[in-house]
Amino acid sequence: MAFKRPKIALIGGxxxxxxxxxxxxxxxLGDVVMYDIIENMPQGKAxxxxxxARINQFDIKLFGTNTYKDIEGADLCIVTAGVxxxxxxxxxxxxxxxxxxxxxVGENIKKFxxxxxxxxxxxxxxxxxxxxxxxxxxxxxxxxxxxxxLDSSRFATFLAWELGVSVxxxxxxxxxxxxxxxxxLIRYANVNGxxxxxxxxxxxxSSARAREIIDGIIERTRNAGTEIVTLLQNGSAFYSPxxxxxxxxxAVLHDEKRLLPVCAYLQGEYSxxxxxxxxxxxxxxxxxxxxxxxxxxxxxxxMFASSVAAVVKLVEDLIRLGFLPPKxxxxxGKLELVG
Numbered sequence: 001m002a003f004k005r006p007k008i009a010l011i012g013g014x015x016x017x018x019x020x021x022x023x024x025x026x027x028x029l030g031d032v033v034m035y036d037i038i039e040n041m042p043q044g045k046a047x048x049x050x051x052x053a054r055i056n057q058f059d060i061k062l063f064g065t066n067t068y069k070d071i072e073g074a075d076l077c078i079v080t081a082g083v084x085x086x087x088x089x090x091x092x093x094x095x096x097x098x099x100x101x102x103x104x105v106g107e108n109i110k111k112f113x114x115x116x117x118x119x120x121x122x123x124x125x126x127x128x129x130x131x132x133x134x135x136x137x138x139x140x141x142x143x144x145x146x147x148x149x150l151d152s153s154r155f156a157t158f159l160a161w162e163l164g165v166s167v168x169x170x171x172x173x174x175x176x177x178x179x180x181x182x183x184x185l186i187r188y189a190n191v192n193g194x195x196x197x198x199x200x201x202x203x204x205x206s207s208a209r210a211r212e213i214i215d216g217i218i219e220r221t222r223n224a225g226t227e228i229v230t231l232l233q234n235g236s237a238f239y240s241p242x243x244x245x246x247x248x249x250x251a252v253l254h255d256e257k258r259l260l261p262v263c264a265y266l267q268g269e270y271s272x273x274x275x276x277x278x279x280x281x282x283x284x285x286x287x288x289x290x291x292x293x294x295x296x297x298x299x300x301x302x303m304f305a306s307s308v309a310a311v312v313k314l315v316e317d318l319i320r321l322g323f324l325p326p327k328x329x330x331x332x333g334k335l336e337l338v339g
Contacts, residue, residue, distance in 0.1 A: 005060065006030030006253050009071035009113060011105050012080035013042035013064065015238035016121060016245070020078060021062060022049050023246045029253055031061040033070050036081075042066070068108040074116045076252060077109050078245055079132065082122035094123050095314065099323045102128050106135030114138075117287050119248055120145045120263075121241055125178035127314035129263050129276045131323055140265035141287040147178030148261025148278040150244035154224040155184045158217045163199055165191055172196075173261055174221065175278050176307030177314075182278070183303045184218045188294070248283060255285035264288045270296075270304065275315065277308055 008024055010017045013036030024032050034042040042064030050062045063070065071077065082098040102122060109118060109132075118138065120129045129145035136143060151174035160167035169192045176183040189196040200210035220227070228237040251258040262281040266272040269291045270279060280292040296304060318324045 006075045007073055008032045008249070009074035009077045009109075009116070010034040010080065011071070011077055011109070012036060012082065012122075013038070013045055014080060015235060016080040016242045017042075017078075018045045018049075019238055019242035020080070020245055021045065023242060024249070025049055025053070025058045025060055025062060026056050027246065027250070028058050028060055029246075029249060030075070031063075033063045033065060033074070035065050035068060035071060037066065039066055040064075068112055071109070072112040074109075074113040076249060077113055077116045077118045078121065078249065079105055079109075079118060079128075080121045080241075080245075081105050082128070095127060095317055096321060098122055098124070098128060099131055099318060099321065102131050103135055103323065106132045110136045110138075116142070117252055118143045119245060119252075121245055123178070124314055126263055126276050126278075126311040127318055130315055131318060133265070133276070134324055141289070144265075144281075144288050145178070145263030145276065145278075146241070146245045146248055147182075147263050148174055148280075149247055150241055151178065151182055151184070151221060151224075151278070152261050153240065153244060155189070155217070155221045158220055159189060159191075159196055162213060162217060163191065163196070163203070173280065175261065175280075176304055177277060177311040178263065179307070179310055180222045180226075181303070181307040181310045182222055183300065183307055184221050185300060186214055186218070187297065187300070251283040252285060252287060257282055257284045257289070259283075259292060262288060264291060266291065269293050270308075272308055275308065275311055277311055 008030045010021055013034045017034055021032050021034050034046050036042040046062040046064035081101050083094060118132055120132050122128045125145050125147045133140055133143040152172050155174050156167055156170040156172040159172060160170050172189045174182050174184045191199060197210055200213055201207055204210050225237055259280055260283050261278050262283060263276050263278050264281045265276050270293060281288045282290040319326055
């Protein structure tokens with residue numbers, strides 16, 4: 001019996017692509033082809049990682065290329081291509097330049113890897129996933145975005161630091177668009193089942209102080225990407241986004257049925273119809289296999305609606321700029337803001 005390793009195409013050989021290639025090799029997820037427009041750069045990174053095969057004990061094949069045809073037959077395409085944010089640049093500022101890049105990437109994925117799943121990491125995330133699905137024409141369950149896994153991990157990390165507990169025991173969830181209006185859910189955050197707010201009240205002896213602390217953590221979570229951009233001065237986060245993408249890749253390639261926050265296409269769930277938004281979903285071999293709807297209270301629903309409104313604005317900007325047809329979300333994009 002012949003066994004075939006999955007073929008993974010990393011579209012974008014920058015910081016995230018390079019780290020992700022190394023992680024894929026170390027986890028032996030499949031053979032990796034890394035594409036980038038910069039001549040010889042992906043070839044050099046692939047060779048560098050491959051030369052550590054004996055040390056890291058892997059036998060997968062790594063290949064760098066400047067030709068899209070080399071992604072032919074890929075099972076999974078991870079798209080990191082795009083211009084990274086610079087200090088003072090918002091995710092929205094990236095819209096036009098990265099939309100042009102995503103359009104080209106999507107056309108080539110459609111041509112050379114028509115049966116693949118596509119995980120988009122490029123920013124502004126929700127808009128780029130929307131454009132990718134439109135350009136490829138793939139079923140919406142096979143095109144999705146990585147944001148919630150990263151945002152939730154950041155939220156969990158900050159909570160663990162504040163509470164002085166292992167991050168392994170933190171359960172935290174962030175919904176909504178991947179931007180400064182994302183929705184970290186306080187009510188669902190816990191340490192092995194113990195509500196975070198109870199532990200904060202115990203620590204500070206005051207509900208008001210506990211709320212002040214959690215509000216600060218929420219603000220830091222929403223601005224975590226900007227914080228790293230400011231510190232790096234010439235680039236954006238890459239270790240944590242790569243690790244987050246890897247978790248999604250493993251869920252799909254190993255059919256793990258993981259319940260993860262995913263930028264997924266909504267068709268009435270959470271009262272949103274016709275947009276890609278971050279929500280809990282079951283991720284397995286068929287991609288986004290099921291959207292999980294959880295109950296939001298009035299405050300959470302108001303924040304979620306505000307976050308979705310920001311996504312809607314980005315999609316409308318794509319329409320205005322000509323990347324999506326004028327009636328792309330006709331009769332579907334209905335959003336009622338609460339409050």
